[in-house]
Amino acid sequence: MPLSDDTADIAHGVLRWEAIFAQFRSAQEILARSGARRVLTAGGDCAVDVAVIDYLSGLHPGLQVIWIDAHLDANTPETSPSGNFHGMPVSAILGRAPEPMRPFLGAPIDPARFRYFGIRVGDDGDWALQRELGLKRLDPQESIRGPVHIHFDLDVLDPREFPYLAYTDGGLGVEDAIALVGRIAREADVVGLTVTEFAPSDEEAAAAGSEVIARLYEAATRA
Structure with missing residues (x-):
């Protein structure tokens, strides 16, 4: 995706930096006030998970992150061709956040406790970080334990x-996705679930899509 013509709105390698940073800090404040030990996040793009994962990591030592996504989301401000922060959340939680954001984040997630599932698409920078940090894909038969x-x-x-x-x-089938989330919930302690990128075109589509989202939530919590 090409860089926006509105280059004045780019700072620290991130498009619309001021709004992104303000939303990040607001999310942190809401989470801190909540005192919640388990978090369900619905809506927004993938960048909403940076504050959530950082918060949960501070509460649950050894937190594992399962990133189920068609995209790697592992660009950095230096490698992103678009400047869109929704393509950078994985790098952010692994210690490569934009410089001004780093003082507000806790310890990065250990790459050994991170797994991808379903990835298909990435820029050169995404694949480079995956190789550099040795980010692995989740084996469908891999056993998962502890907070996730x-x-x-x-x-x-x-x-x-x-x-x-x-x-x-x-390319992941709906039933396969629900089965995967259910298996993780049965084997591990799911302390967070974030569902992003819902884009229905009308009310009918919103209702139909919401049924699938509800089933994902049920699979994550009924164990």
Whole structure:
């Protein structure tokens, strides 16, 4: 995606930096006031998870992150071709956040406690960070234990089954996705679930897509 013509709105390598940083700090304040030990986040793009994962990591030592997404989201401000922060959250939680954001974040997630699932699409910078940090894909049979946060970008789903998307790069079947989330919940302690990138075109699409989102939530919590 090309860089915006509005280059005046770019700072620290991030498009619309002031708004992004303000939203990040606001989310941190809301989470801190809540005192919650488990967090459900619904809506927004993938960048909403930076504050959530940082918060949960501070509460749950050894937190594991399962990033279910068609995209790697691992660009840095230096490598992103667009400057869009929604393409940088993985690098941010792994210690490569924009410089002014770093003092407000706790210890980075250990790459050994991070797993991708469903990834298909990335820029050169995404793949470079994956190789540098040795970021692995989740083996469908891999056993998962301890506290886990599940990041679920709906664009990982096959658009023929779930067309309510802005990006249609995924190929994961809905039933397979629900089964995966359910398995993680049965084996591990799911302390966070974030569902992002819902883009229905009308009320009918919103209702149909919401049924799938509800099933993902049920799979994550009924264990």
